[in-house]
Amino acid sequence: MSTTTPVFTTSQRLTAEALGTFWLVLGGCGTAVLAGDQVGFAGVALAFGLTVLTGAYAFGPVSGGHFNPAVSVGLATARRFPWKDVPAYAAAQVVGATVAGALLLAIASGKPGFDAVASGFATNGYGDRSPGGHGFWAVVVTEVVLTAFFLFVILGASSKRAAVGFSGLAIGLALTLIHLVSIPVSNTSVNPARSLGVAWFAGGDALSQVWVFILAPVVGAAIAGLAHAALLGDDEEDAADAQ
Numbered sequence: 001m002s003t004t005t006p007v008f009t010t011s012q013r014l015t016a017e018a019l020g021t022f023w024l025v026l027g028g029c030g031t032a033v034l035a036g037d038q039v040g041f042a043g044v045a046l047a048f049g050l051t052v053l054t055g056a057y058a059f060g061p062v063s064g065g066h067f068n069p070a071v072s073v074g075l076a077t078a079r080r081f082p083w084k085d086v087p088a089y090a091a092a093q094v095v096g097a098t099v100a101g102a103l104l105l106a107i108a109s110g111k112p113g114f115d116a117v118a119s120g121f122a123t124n125g126y127g128d129r130s131p132g133g134h135g136f137w138a139v140v141v142t143e144v145v146l147t148a149f150f151l152f153v154i155l156g157a158s159s160k161r162a163a164v165g166f167s168g169l170a171i172g173l174a175l176t177l178i179h180l181v182s183i184p185v186s187n188t189s190v191n192p193a194r195s196l197g198v199a200w201f202a203g204g205d206a207l208s209q210v211w212v213f214i215l216a217p218v219v220g221a222a223i224a225g226l227a228h229a230a231l232l233g234d235d236e237e238d239a240a241d242a243q
Helices: 010-063 069-077 083-108 136-157 167-186 192-199 204-209 212-232 236-241
Strands: none
Touching: 010 083, 010 167, 010 192, 069 083, 069 136, 069 192, 069 212, 083 192, 136 167, 136 212, 192 204, 192 212
16 A cells, blocks of 8 residues: 556556455455354454455556545545545445445345345444444544544555555554454445445445544544654655655
């Protein structure tokens, strides 16, 4: 997850973002929907971490491996990514997530009696839609803080001063940890595309709350992007790349 390499065309970069986000939603939400009862919260957390880790190495060299509109916003805020590319990246990410959600619904519906609305379909929520019954503000604080720290990890791991070749591992492990902390609170978003990709198919209650999981991660990512240089020092080479 870093600035993009100019040798690739815009269509190639957007395709990589769509494919990477598709993989994240299919692997992470798919584990929750299809195998959650067998693997538990820890297994779902690991699945999300593994999708980002593998996706970063598979598609990161093409697009930078954001797979998350909040990551694109955070990198742009930190001057690691051009603001002009954020809308197209976000659109590609939402498309990839939505296609994955549709495919997951088709697979899950192959089991007699499956109901996406009744099951929750790996959607995020607060109050009676929170796995642990956590209220609105607990969910907002969790999503903002954990997304901010996710961006701190991404910014540090993708810095030119970081160890070469290990950014995907650090980022994947960070996302695993984030899920271990917050699945009981909000079912873990930290990613607006991930939230929208399944919310479309889970009924009105899921859609009525999804705005929280669009706004809170973006706010957290922007805070981290703005604070990173002031708190931890600016990487002048990385900043120059985004100019």
